[in-house]
Amino acid sequence: MKDKQRTPKENKPSRRRCEAWKKAIHMELREHKSSFLVFTVLRMLVVVTMVLQFFNKNYENVYLCVLTLLLLIVPSFLQVSIKVELPTGLEIIILLFIFSAEILGEIRAFYLRIPIWDTILHTLNGFLMAAIGFSLVDILNRGERFSFKLSPAYMAIVAFCFSMTIGVLWEFFEWGMDVFFHLDMQKDTVLTSITSVMLNTEGLNVPVTIGGITDVAVNGESLGLGGYLDIGLYDTMKDLFVNFIGAVVFSTVGFFYVKNRGKGRFAKRFIPRLKSKDRDFLAIAEEEEEMEQAKEDKQ
Incomplete structure (x- = not known):
């Protein structure tokens, strides 16, 4: 038997639900002027960065920009879905944190340019x-x-x-x-001394220290780092x-x-704290959608 196609009436509930979510997130974003201003500015900066990366054919960075745009909406989405109110200060810090980690840290290479980033x-x-x-x-x-x-x-x-x-x-x-x-997410550290029991030529469980390391060669070629390269542990x-x-x-x-x-x-x-009933934007949006549906049914 062939599956029955859904009629427009059967699709309305899901469509209304999606519209209610869109309205609720939109209301959540605009609830606090300061956080909305930060969100708007950061979103514009991400879009500009994404366009530039696209024309430079850095498609991996384009993906990071798309991911950042989605992450910027996460605070509002969580507030709507679990009915929790994020203080304005916390929400702004979260938005700045996302932008700093993805755009400044990864794309603008602040992780390398600013060692303490x-x-x-x-x-x-x-x-x-x-x-x-x-x-x-x-x-x-x-x-x-x-x-x-x-x-x-x-x-x-x-x-x-x-x-x-x-x-x-x-x-x-x-x-x-x-x-x-x-991806080398665990950034390496250059060390001038190392201590290890594996350096003990007698096979004893006694650590041996090599200090004053100025260069390390791999397969006969110098790394030119001025020391021993630690692989992520210190980081x-x-x-x-x-x-x-x-x-x-x-x-x-x-x-x-x-x-x-x-x-x-x-x-x-x-x-964060629980939302009050007058700030439950999803419930408000769903009620508005039901009222619009009732008007359409009467017509």
Whole structure:
């Protein structure tokens, strides 16, 4: 038997649903003038970069630009879908973080031009992930469906663990990209000394140090780097350490925020909260679509 073709009436619910989502995300983007201004400016910069990369035939960078455009909408999409309100300050930082990592870091090569660029972003990532982890627990802690109350110390520990878990998973991702696609996401470090038990000629479990390394040759050819080339280990450990610092900073701030019953102004700017009913843009958009559908049915 042949599959029955869907009639226009049968397609209306899904079309209405898509229209409601578009309206909701549009309303979410325009809710705060400052974050919308940042979003608009960054989007324009990404589009200009994408056009330039296309004409330069850097199609991989074009893909990064498309990915960045999608990522810039993610904060608004999450707010609409899970009904959580991101503070304006946090939303702006997330948008700037995405732009800094993808456009400035990758395409404009800030990771190479500014040695501390990667360190800054990983520190900020630890801070942001701790804020998100803290907010998840805080929302559950204030939810009407749950009767338990978590201590400020426990919430801070959960936020810290959440941030570190995200940091570790990201390092797993970088390692996977390097192993399978040879992208060198784990940047290398030039060292002037190395210590290893494998250098022990007697086969003992005693480390041997070689210092004052000024050059390394591979297959008889000098690398010309002025030292020994470490393959990603130092970069990974540095990223995890600065992620640790960012997580500790926000977890400490969040601890005092909860302990003082939400009176901290600084932490309040970075901790998401549940949306109020008048800010549930998806419900508002769906109601508008239903009203339009009712008008069409009457006609």
